[in-house]
Amino acid sequence: MKTCSIDGCDGPARKRGWCEKHYSRFKAHGDPLKGARSVLPDWCDVEGCAEEPVAKRLCKRHYYAQRRGAPLLPRRPTTCTVDDCQASVHGLGLCKKHYQRQRAQLPPTRICSVEQCANGATVRGWCGMHYQRWRRFGDPEFTPPESVRKCTIEGCVKVTNARGLCNSHYYRWLKYGDPLISKNAPRVRQPVYIFADRICPTCGRSFDPGNSSRRVYCGKRCKPSGRIAGSVNNRRWVEKLGDADGWTCQICRGAIDPELYWPHRWAGSVDHIVPVSDGGTDERSNLRLTHLTCNVARGNSPSPPGA
Template sequence: MRTPADSPTKTCTQPGCARPLRARGLCPTHYNREYHPTRHKPKQVSCAWCGTIVTRAGGGGRKYGFACSTSCRRALAYGVTPSTSRELVPIKRAPRTDQRPRPARRPRWHVAGVCRVCATPFLSPHLDVTCSAACQAIRDADSRRDHKHRYRARRRGALITPVSPRTIYERDGWTCRLCGRPIDRDADPQSPLAPSLDHIIPLANGGTHEPSNVWTAHRQCNSERANRPFVIVGRAKQRIATLF
């Protein structure tokens, strides 16, 4: 009985090529050269985040589109705005006061940028985007809140665009848009006075997760409103008033 191992393997019909056959008497390389000459040709594409024109090899598409840098790729994947103010700053060695020779060494490079939380200029030996551990903790907390909203929006098939909770709070002046009272910036995240993102058109009613459809609200007011119209009920105003 003849087995598949005993059957001869067909090879490419091009002279000097012994690779296995793919189709029409050609191996994959010669097949692409003959019938798809532009499949892997480099092409000019624009960055899906910042619009910069870059040269990319041909091939399939990307999940989030082409990106020109790691920061733009991270922004597309996680909705984080890439920092355009960071730069590498060389740190020179201090001059010596004696004449002893010392070996040459490459200059140390530090990252100079602006904190994404408090907008304070900083200098760090690492690729940081915040000026301190406290600001990084605030940024991580905002990121967790935004991921929670994005998860809810994905489950309902809603439109999702990058939304920074702290940017929305600053836009609204740290004031609840439901009861009109100020919001405590340092409140415990589980307290009724803590800030939260409220969707103007609730996700349950077909709303989207984008900056134009969210505003700032107390956690208590947001809970009282639920998925009803944005006119807050009177008892929520009374409850918030008793906490000041």
């Protein structure tokens, strides 16, 4: 088998005495020895950058910077530049610890214009403290008087917040009802809402609703089943009421289309004349046919006379 005529190439000859690789270079560049891919170095050519090159002897970041025409700056260090510190960089080539130490040692660029104040200026040439005094009192050098109202708890010298108590004692009184309760004492959460006894609409007996504001019946035996109240999409009952009383809404007196089904707003639904929450039963005399939207809009409000 013939081999490529190029010195040092042992590939099989395909066309013009060259292998496929050299023949492709000849077609692209006119010379079988031209167009060979150069060997990339181990790191980027930019000084101080140790990233792996991807094209033109540059790393990905510097390659795209060159295409945009940006200057090829060295890559920022990823670890702290302080000796024997391997923490990640937070700012200015330093980790967070060394960065905060350096900032603490640097003097502020602008000093507060108030005499004998060495704080840095933030607004209007004042530091934050003097600026807030100017906003509240109209004078940055105003010194607010000390409060003479102290906490009424014996041994406490803190300033009062409300009811003659400081912040800590007022919070204890507000949450536990005792400003002197210990922080380590066991907390017993008291019920917030206590409702008076009610009369069951079914059996007429008095019962304790506890902390529930919606409990109406004394137990499950007195509570209606809600078989019809919760079955507004029960087609069997809708058709039974529609065939018996006519397909007319008993609230708005409008016609009900028998072809509409739940949950269409104008479909037929079963409504209790006396709401279940007021003691209404599932008897046939307490049921009527209404639009679904009319039934939802009425809720558990009493039915008007003649409706």
